[in-house]
Amino acid sequence: MDKILLAIEVLCGISLALTLLLLVAEFFFANYGxxxxxxxxxxxxxxxxxxxxxxxxxxxxxxxxxxxxxxxxxxxxxxxxxxxxxxxxxxxxxxxxxxxxxxxxxxxxxxxxxxxxxxxxxxxxxLSVKEFETTVESITDLTHDIKGVRFKLPEGETVRIKAGQYIQLVAPPYDEVHEPTSRAYSIASRPSDDEAIDLIIRLVPNGIVTTYVFEHLKEGDKAKLVGPFGDFYLRDTDKECIFIAGGSGLAPFRSMLYDMIEKGIKRKTTFFFGAVGLRDLYFVEEFAKLSEEHSWFKFVPALSGKEEGHSYERGLITDVVARSFEKMDNHEGYLCGSPGMIDACVRVLTAGGIPEDQIFYDKFA
Amino acid sequence: MEVTDIHPLVILFAAITTDNILLARFLGMCPFLAVSKQVKSSIGLGTAVVFVLTCTSVLNWIVYNSILVPYNLEYLQYIVFIIVIAAFVQIVEMAIERISMSLYMALGIFLPLITVNCAILGGSLFMISRKYTLLQTAGFGFGSGLGWMLAIVAMAGIREKMKKAKVVPQLEGPGIALIIAGIMALAFIGFSGVMKIN
CATH class of the missing domain: 3.10.20.30 (Beta-grasp domain)
Structure with missing residues (x-):
């Protein structure tokens, strides 16, 4: 019995001594003042x-x-x-x-x-990027896995954004997540709306921030936003625009379109929105209405699934884009979506004749 | 001749050549096969092994003879040696990060990996079973490290040259590496008996 106790004591003693040594070493070596x-x-x-x-x-x-x-x-x-x-x-x-x-x-x-x-x-x-302590004004289910969240800025605070830019949402520690975590989301609200910010957030399985938004965030909660950032915005040319979005990538284009309408920019614009099935579509009526009101704007939702009973374009978004234009010699491309979708679209657009420096995109990494 | 009479320098040279821990004892094979594709990275790993093997052998000798032996707890040597090695590697990593960023970069992931390199533990266990003195242990640890480094650098050199060679497809990669290791081991074992260290 004594022998076992002694063994445990010695083992613990050695471990303790080594731990202390490690702590001392950390104090000396990892302390940079x-x-x-x-x-x-x-x-x-x-x-x-x-x-x-x-x-x-x-x-x-x-x-x-x-x-x-x-x-x-x-x-x-x-x-x-x-x-x-x-x-x-x-x-x-x-x-x-x-x-x-x-x-x-x-x-x-x-x-x-x-x-x-x-x-x-x-x-x-x-240096002028700001941190905002916002209040969640509303959370809307847009599709089965996409939510629209509206964040109200504090009284008297305003935000200056360029349409197309993104902002970071900081999720506080929750459940197993012990560190505040931030992720970037494109702003979906118009720049002239300087009292609140709309974000479109798609649930990423096991995503730290999206899980927080989907399972913990409630209307009336406080939420921290940092931004705005990014150089994804409409370039000042008169070329025809091709907007391509997938999933929650619709957000920056909503902001850009309202901005164009408010500023009276009437560049010919076609907005391709790719989804799998009908249940993945949202804001369709809003955009269809815009396209009725403004002759320069055309909205093209496309479904890649095999579903029946709709009159939208069918097929992968890349194929739909490719067959919509005979040539793309006076066009600019704006893309927002998953890296795979963007890479595929860049290939289609460059094959159509758009130089690579006239294709702009935000990749959701 | 008693083991304690052997000069530490003899042990050092023997550990490099005739008693090479890798090619005569086949310890530390895993990184030997995995990290021997380029001479540069094998030198990095080799350096780390030399350093850690030398220091941990000496440290473990002290711990063994001043703590475990007096309490008759020799059977705890495996677990104690591993803890000492792990802690030592941690401290060395912190120190290197602080002192020399370029060395830290060169060693990279190899340093933490060494904790589980069986050549390191083997070095400590050999010096116990052969009843080396402290000085002999230092020589043995340093020599074993150098021997390991020599073997892996030689292997990497051969494998770099082998890139242009046609290998039977079924033997590409680890297969041919094991065959080369075997031939190298034969060459090293050819010298066994020249120096006796246990």
Missing amino acids: DCEIDINNGDKKITAKGGGSLLSTLSEDKVFIPSACGGRGSCGFCKCKVDKGGGPVLPTETPYLSEEELKNNVRLSCQIKVKEDIAIRIPEEL
């Missing part, structure tokens, strides 16, 4: 505790660099120029950086660990 982050050559200086990622350290001080994946290193959006500090480029970053960017010290801010004083440069307007 206070680091200074210099933004845009002295425009703003932040002193923060080292050890965290640059992205999260900045956001704690209310500087928000856009990130669609929330710092997992899978979207490649959170790029910033690092002039000083930051260490060598990590293998997790290289897939997202072009040679030009590597030469110019562009890095992914979510992969950089703040260990020393860092000097970075970010676009001026990011």
Whole structure:
């Protein structure tokens, strides 16, 4: 008996000693003290505790660099120029950086660990990105797996967006999720509506934020939004527009269309909305009405499923687009949807004759 | 001749060549096959093994002889050695990240992987079963690490050259790698008996 106890004691003692040693080591090695982050050559200086990622350290001080994946290193959006500090480029970053960017010290801010004083440069307007404490005004079921959520801004607060931009919704910790998590959603409301923001959110199986929205968020709840971000907006040309959306990718186009109507832009526009079955369609009447009222706008929903009893276009959205145009020599493409859909659509549009730099898209990574 | 009389340097050289932990004892085969496609990464992994094997052998010798032996708890050696190795690797990883980012990048994922490399545990168990002194253990650990590195770098070199060679399709990849390992082992075992270390 004594022998067993002794064995347990010795084992526990050794484990305890090693744990203490690890803690001491962590205190010495992983403690980077206070680091200074210099933004845009002295425009703003932040002193923060080292050890965290640059992205999260900045956001704690209310500087928000856009990130669609929330710092997992899978979207490649959170790029910033690092002039000083930051260490060598990590293998997790290289897939997202072009040679030009590597030469110019562009890095992914979510992969950089703040260990020393860092000097970075970010676009001026990011310093004006704001964090909003909104109230959920309404939640509408649009389809079986898509909800429209309207967030009311606090009294006196306004938001300036460009139609097509996106904003990040921050889900607080819930259930098994212990960290606040943010994901990007395109804004569906018109820019002139500066008191509230509409988002269209599709349930992603096991998605942290979408699950939160679908199972926990109620009308009247508080919700944190950060933004707006993004360079997905209507370019100032007079070319004919081809809008292609799938699923919740309809959101930015709703915003863009209302913006065009309000501003009196009458560029010829065709909006293709791809879905599988009738149950995946939403806002169809609204867009059909717009298309009746405005001769320059045409709305084309297309269903890829085998369902009967509807008069919409049939087939994959790429095929529908391809057969709708004889040539696309004076067109611009705007795409929003899953990466697979976008890649396929880019191929169709470039094959039709649209140069790649005139195709704009938001990929849901 | 008693084991304790063998000079640590002899043990060191023997551990590199005649008693190579990989090619004579076949310990640490998994990373040997998996990470030996490029010389560069095999050097990275080899360096990490040399360092960890040397340090953990010495550490484990101290823990074994100053804690386990006095309490007659020698049978706990397996679990204790593994904990010590795991903790040591953790500390080394933190230290390297702090001190040299370029070394940290070079070692990358290899460092944490080493915790479960059986050559590391094997090194600690051999020095116990052969009743080495502390100095001999240091020589043995360092030599075993170097021997392991020598073997994996040589293997990677051969495999890089092999890229251009035509291999029977059924034997491509791990198959031919095992055959090469076998031939290399034969060459190393040919020297056995030149130096006796246990």
